[in-house]
Amino acid sequence: xxxxxxxxxxxxxxxxxxxxxKAAGREAMVIAFSQEAAxxxxxxxxxxxxxxxxxxxxxxxxxxAVANFLKDQSAELFLVGATARGRDLAARVAGYLxxxxxxxxxxxxxxxxxxxxxxxxxxxxxxxxxxxxxxxVVTFAAGKFTxxxxxxxxxxxxxxxxxxxxxxxxxxIIRKGADLGVADRVVCVGLGVENEQDMQMIRDxxxxxxxxxxxxxxxxxxxxxxPTEQYIGISGAVIKPQLCLSIGISGQVQHTIxxxxxxxxxxxxxxxxxPIFKTSDFGIVGDLYEIxxxxxxxxxx
Amino acid sequence: MAKIVACYKWVLDEADIKIxxxxxxxxxxxxxxxxxxxxxxxEAAVKLAEVxxxxxxxxxxxxxxxxxxxxxxxxxxxxxxxxxxxEEAETxxxxxxxxxxxxxxxxxxxxxLVICAEGxxxxxxxxxxxxxxxxxxxxxxxxxxxxxxxGNTVTAVRKLDDCMETVRFDMPAVIAVLxxxxxPTIPGLKAVMAAGKKPVTEYNPGDLGVxxxxxxxxxxxxxxxxxxxxxxxxxxxAATKVAGLVASLKKEGVL
Numbered sequence: 001x002x003x004x005x006x007x008x009x010x011x012x013x014x015x016x017x018x019x020x021x022k023a024a025g026r027e028a029m030v031i032a033f034s035q036e037a038a039x040x041x042x043x044x045x046x047x048x049x050x051x052x053x054x055x056x057x058x059x060x061x062x063x064x065a066v067a068n069f070l071k072d073q074s075a076e077l078f079l080v081g082a083t084a085r086g087r088d089l090a091a092r093v094a095g096y097l098x099x100x101x102x103x104x105x106x107x108x109x110x111x112x113x114x115x116x117x118x119x120x121x122x123x124x125x126x127x128x129x130x131x132x133x134x135x136x137v138v139t140f141a142a143g144k145f146t147x148x149x150x151x152x153x154x155x156x157x158x159x160x161x162x163x164x165x166x167x168x169x170x171x172x173i174i175r176k177g178a179d180l181g182v183a184d185r186v187v188c189v190g191l192g193v194e195n196e197q198d199m200q201m202i203r204d205x206x207x208x209x210x211x212x213x214x215x216x217x218x219x220x221x222x223x224x225x226x227p228t229e230q231y232i233g234i235s236g237a238v239i240k241p242q243l244c245l246s247i248g249i250s251g252q253v254q255h256t257i258x259x260x261x262x263x264x265x266x267x268x269x270x271x272x273x274x275p276i277f278k279t280s281d282f283g284i285v286g287d288l289y290e291i292x293x294x295x296x297x298x299x300x301x
Numbered sequence: 302m303a304k305i306v307a308c309y310k311w312v313l314d315e316a317d318i319k320i321x322x323x324x325x326x327x328x329x330x331x332x333x334x335x336x337x338x339x340x341x342x343x344e345a346a347v348k349l350a351e352v353x354x355x356x357x358x359x360x361x362x363x364x365x366x367x368x369x370x371x372x373x374x375x376x377x378x379x380x381x382x383x384x385x386x387x388e389e390a391e392t393x394x395x396x397x398x399x400x401x402x403x404x405x406x407x408x409x410x411x412x413x414l415v416i417c418a419e420g421x422x423x424x425x426x427x428x429x430x431x432x433x434x435x436x437x438x439x440x441x442x443x444x445x446x447x448x449x450x451x452g453n454t455v456t457a458v459r460k461l462d463d464c465m466e467t468v469r470f471d472m473p474a475v476i477a478v479l480x481x482x483x484x485p486t487i488p489g490l491k492a493v494m495a496a497g498k499k500p501v502t503e504y505n506p507g508d509l510g511v512x513x514x515x516x517x518x519x520x521x522x523x524x525x526x527x528x529x530x531x532x533x534x535x536x537x538x539a540a541t542k543v544a545g546l547v548a549s550l551k552k553e554g555v556l
Binding site: 010058060063064067083084085087088089090091092093094095096098099100101102103104116120121122123124125126127128129130131132133136162164165166167168169170171172173185221228234242243252253254260263264265266272277278279280281282283284285286287290291294295298299 | 315316318320326394395396399400422423424425426427428429430431432433434435436438440441442443444456459460461462463464465466467468469470471474480481484515516517518519520521522523524525527529530531532533534539540542543544546547549550553555556
């Protein structure tokens with residue numbers, strides 16, 4: 001048993017994954033590509049920090065180097081934080097080693113030479129349990145484990161980067177609206193709203209409720225009534241407010257995966273058969289054009 | 302003429318999934334469709350081929366059911382379709398899918414760009430583009446929100462978790478585009494008619510030397526359990542319903 005190798009481009013996630021592996025009683029080695037990242041991991045409780053040093057700033061450019069390194073180390077598992085970079089690097093390593101991989105696992109269990117994982121498919125409507133034997137790659141979401149502490153030795157390994165993709169520039173994403181992910185209350189609007197000017201009615205409700213405004217993909221990408229950052233769902237924002245008020249949304253799974261961590265979900269829809277009511281705590285079957293102004297007035301009181 | 306290849310998957314429509322009372326899943330009534338985001342990938346191939354003067358083609362790995370997808374894909378502006386056909390596609394994992402698609406790319410000859418969506422609407426595993434790139438040992442760029450091509454050089458803007466990153470690379474390469482990069486257009490009647498006359502090449506994975514053995518076993522598939530109250534607020538008119546809702550939310554402590 002040669003242990004589990006952990007990587008994330010976000011050190012906070014790497015710390016969590018090390019904790020996950022150690023809690024299962026396995027040896028955890030962690031990979032870093034810069035002195036800075038290795039420094040952030042030196043008190044992570046990992047059995048070793050491997051600083052893979054090469055000539056690229058892009059972690060993805062080390063995919064082949066990591067694949068070869070893991071093979072040399074006889075790794076049993078490559079556990080990677082499920083970020084955009086992490087998924088890319090992880091899947092390329094899986095490709096180079098032609099091994100099994102589970103993306104965005106929500107649970108992982110270590111067995112004898114086997115790893116059992118759970119993940120969601122069909123936009124979150126269904127969970128799938130998978131068993132992988134032999135070396136495999138798993139990407140795992142953040143937020144499930146609390147980091148541990150413990151000094152770790154840093155070992156530097158020189159590697160060759162694949163420099164066919166060159167970095168031109170990086171610019172931080174400046175969010176124009178509020179960060180929906182941390183909002184306490186969210187009003188979420190879908191294609192039940194007929195005209196762009198009717199969005200004002202929804203904005204008034206959000207203001208009365210002191211809530212942020214979110215929407216479905218259709219509102220952002222088909223109608224362009226709200227910025228892309230404001231759509232909620234599988235490829236958009238995921239929210240976890242105390243209250244999510246869903247208006248004129250049918251409730252396709254691609255959307256509801258983004259709202260289901262809400263404490264209380266309320267749905268307003270004129271179709272009593274809309275799937276949104278099945279994922280809601282409270283529902284009103286009715287015309288949103290009638291309900292929304294009444295609700296805004298009631299909330300102002 | 303080099304090809305720009307859009308990879309796509311024929312998936313079951315998640316809207317048709319039935320969940321049984323014991324949390325088991327019934328897909329028997331589900332109809333097929335081209336995975337939503339793959340339509341963006343097809344559009345990307347068509348639009349980029351106009352720039353590079355390459356030929357936009359489609360490539361799918363699918364069972365006999367994927368036959369229905371060919372005309373749909375070709376009506377979206379692709380000039381030719383390639384189909385790696387195997388019943389095993391229905392139970393394939395990321396490893397098998399990437400092997401089949403990479404073999405298809407190799408078999409069709411001169412390819413400048415392989416385009417995938419970030420993920421398929423059924424599994425959304427986001428493995429295909431990076432895996433194909435690794436198998437063909439080509440440069441890979443994922444999460445692309447904007448792209449431009451000049452000569453043989455591609456400049457792409459990636460949308461990552463907290464930054465926009467511009468990168469440059471030469472073709473041939475494998476890329477994954479975000480849905481916002483290219484909006485699919487709805488094919489007109491003429492395009493649909495013409496699609497039936499476009500060439501389709503069928504590949505047998507055995508001839509291409511593709512190993513169809515999955516690297517993972519599916520142990521269980523069940524509905525995601527969501528515990529919600531599902532309480533419909535009744536009332537004789539809208540005002541009564543609204544008052545009832547406000548009272549309930551106050552009781553829950555969320556107002």
